[in-house]
Amino acid sequence: MIIDQKKIDEAIEIIKGHGGHGIQKCVQCGACSAVCPGVKAGFPLLCRALIRELLNGHLEENIENSSSWGCQACNRCTEVCPQGVRPQEVVFAFRRYQALELAFSTSSVTSQMNLYETGHAVFSDPKEARRKVGLPEETPTSAFNEEAQKEIRTLMDNSPMGELGLF
Amino acid sequence: MEQIGLYLGCNIPLKAPDIEQSFRKIFPPLGVQPVDLEGAGCCPAWGTAPSFDLNTWCAISSRNITIAEDKNLDIMTGCNSCFGVLSEAKHFMGNAATRKVVNGSLAKINREFKGTSDIYHVAHVLHKKIGVAKIKENLKFSLAGLKIAVQTGCHTLWPSDVYKVKEENSYYPTILKDLCEVTGATVPHYSRLEGCCGMGGMRSTDAEKSLKLFKEKLLSIKEETDADMIVTTCSSCFLQFDMSQPILKERGEIDFEPIPTFYYTQLLALAMGFEPQQVASISQIDRRPIIAEIQSEKRRIKEGM
Ligand code: SF4
Ligand code: SF4
Numbered sequence: 001m002i003i004d005q006k007k008i009d010e011a012i013e014i015i016k017g018h019g020g021h022g023i024q025k026c027v028q029c030g031a032c033s034a035v036c037p038g039v040k041a042g043f044p045l046l047c048r049a050l051i052r053e054l055l056n057g058h059l060e061e062n063i064e065n066s067s068s069w070g071c072q073a074c075n076r077c078t079e080v081c082p083q084g085v086r087p088q089e090v091v092f093a094f095r096r097y098q099a100l101e102l103a104f105s106t107s108s109v110t111s112q113m114n115l116y117e118t119g120h121a122v123f124s125d126p127k128e129a130r131r132k133v134g135l136p137e138e139t140p141t142s143a144f145n146e147e148a149q150k151e152i153r154t155l156m157d158n159s160p161m162g163e164l165g166l167f
Numbered sequence: 168m169e170q171i172g173l174y175l176g177c178n179i180p181l182k183a184p185d186i187e188q189s190f191r192k193i194f195p196p197l198g199v200q201p202v203d204l205e206g207a208g209c210c211p212a213w214g215t216a217p218s219f220d221l222n223t224w225c226a227i228s229s230r231n232i233t234i235a236e237d238k239n240l241d242i243m244t245g246c247n248s249c250f251g252v253l254s255e256a257k258h259f260m261g262n263a264a265t266r267k268v269v270n271g272s273l274a275k276i277n278r279e280f281k282g283t284s285d286i287y288h289v290a291h292v293l294h295k296k297i298g299v300a301k302i303k304e305n306l307k308f309s310l311a312g313l314k315i316a317v318q319t320g321c322h323t324l325w326p327s328d329v330y331k332v333k334e335e336n337s338y339y340p341t342i343l344k345d346l347c348e349v350t351g352a353t354v355p356h357y358s359r360l361e362g363c364c365g366m367g368g369m370r371s372t373d374a375e376k377s378l379k380l381f382k383e384k385l386l387s388i389k390e391e392t393d394a395d396m397i398v399t400t401c402s403s404c405f406l407q408f409d410m411s412q413p414i415l416k417e418r419g420e421i422d423f424e425p426i427p428t429f430y431y432t433q434l435l436a437l438a439m440g441f442e443p444q445q446v447a448s449i450s451q452i453d454r455r456p457i458i459a460e461i462q463s464e465k466r467r468i469k470e471g472m
Contacts, residue, residue, distance in 0.1 A: 018220075018221065019221040037362070037363035037365070037369070037380060038369065040380065041365065041369060041373075041376040041377065041379060041380045042373075042376050042379070043369075043372075043373075043376065066372055066373070069218075069368055069371075069372040070368060070369045070372045070373060070376065071368055071369075072321060072363055072367045072368055072369055073213045073217070073251065073321075073322075073367070073368070074321035074322070074324075074325060074363055075251075075321070075325035075326040076321070076325050078325060078326040079324075079325040079326055079327060079337060086326070088326075092217065092218065095218050096218060096219055096220060096221070099218050099219045100219065100220075104218075105372070107371065108214055108218075108371070111212065111214050111215050112215055115208075115209055115211060115212075115215050115216075118208075119208030119209060120177040120181065120208060120209045121177055121209045121211060121212040121214065121215045122177040122178055122181060122182070122209075122212070123177070123181060124181055124182065126180060126181040126182070126184060129182070129184050129449065130180075130184045132444070132448065133184050133185045133187075133188045133444065133445050133446070133448060133449075134188060134442075134444075134445045135184050135187060135188055135191075139175065139180040139181065140175070140203040140204070140205050140206075140207075141175055141180055141206070141207055141208060142206055142207065142208035142209075143180075143181065145205065145206040147206065148205075148206030148207075148208060149208075151206075151230060151276040151278075152208050152227065152230070154275055154276050155223065155226045155227055155230065155272060155273075155275075155276065156216075156223065156227075158272060158275060159216070159219075159220055159222070159223035159226070159272075160219060160220045160223065161216065161219045161220060161223055164219075
């Protein structure tokens with residue numbers, strides 16, 4: 001295998017820039033993979049295997065891989081890692097790299113739009129259900145609060161998400 | 168009475184308001200007054216800002232947290248994902264550089280994160296602040312003889328270094344077990360106790376993989392405990408257990424009836440005598456028989472006993 005140091009450095013820089021600060025501390029022991037429900041369910045490119053790919057500089061090569069989206073953010077990996085890598089942060093850093101390149105399933109666009117419009121990623125009209133259980137029809141949340149929605153929109157507009165044209 | 172900010176999230180107020188109502192019913196008699204955090208929004212969910220940009224995640228979480236800070240209140244949430252997302256954001260905001268950038272964004276909406284509010288899960292408030300003794304005094308029905316399988320859910324357990332309240336051993340959690348046992352029920356151990364239910368990102372990414380993981384956990388519960396019900400402190404786990412057991416049953420992948428599932432405060436509200444219609448009426452699995460059993464006359468706890 002030809003080692004392209006420049007490519008490796010770039011990959012590490014991107015992952016660290018997205019919050020995967022501990023990636024270089026990994027010793028490939030595999031403790032994280034052993035407790036990972038994602039690996040167990042059949043998403044191979046998480047934890048040790050993903051970190052190995054990234055440390056070899058293989059970022060673009062894996063951009064379409066959906067494993068990172070199967071991560072539960074459960075942090076079992078972070079808890080057991082003897083090196084303080086915080087593998088979940090690496091997985092999410094890779095996911096952010098994918099997301100900002102628009103490499104994610106279209107189904108997730110709805111959540112971004114809901115969040116932008118109502119302040120809730122999951123939104124459905126709750127009035128009837130709430131009335132039936134004896135609660136006021138409107139939630140005290142952003143769903144029925146225009147000022148709150150405006151604040152959330154401002155935060156999203158002024159973020160890298162705002163440049164993706166999702167909402 | 169002690170006050171605490173009630174952070175609702177999305178699923179509970181919009182899809183499972185009976186769980187919200189159960190919070191509102193049980194806490195005041197137990198000496199804690201939940202206070203609404205007006206205008207709070209999504210935590211933000213793992214699949215949204217946390218999947219795109221760390222600082223945007225921190226900004227949206229911090230906005231929610233500042234609503235409680237402005238009221239000088241700590242935060243309590245019943246959603247495990249919200250608990251995890253808010254706790255981790257608060258942890259990241261401990262970093263001076265992150266805090267500076269994020270507070271710069273928050274300044275555009277006239278807010279500033281100060282870090283003065285702590286974040287608790289509903290189960291933590293019940294277990295650590297109120298305590299099982301006080302819960303016991305308020306029970307109207309005894310669950311003696313009933314068997315409960317517990318499901319704590321991932322995001323109150325790991326990573327333990329970002330949480331205000333920790334289990335002694337996060338791979339062998341006991342808080343929910345204690346909370347269930349105080350009702351008189353028995354809570355047998357099962358081998359997949361700490362296992363993931365498969366909800367969350369996994370379910371939306373690949374439903375079949377999620378169901379495979381879920382089935383493994385469910386079979387461990389059924390075969391090792393034969394529980395009368397499953398009780399969880401995670402609203403996402405609740406949805407998975409309630410929605411996916413009927414799917415497995417219909418496909419012929421399980422040969423037993425779906426096990427009725429409750430969010431913990433629903434069970435407690437029933438044991439405290441509140442109306443099932445208000446606190447436990449929204450589910451796929453028919454819970455009426457087990458609710459009738461829980462609130463049956465023979466289980467009523469006599470005054471002074
Ligand atoms: S547990 Fe830590 S050191 Fe071991 S493979 Fe995973 S990330 Fe690397
Ligand atoms: S956080 Fe993601 S990568 Fe880590 S153990 Fe959980 S599912 Fe696996």
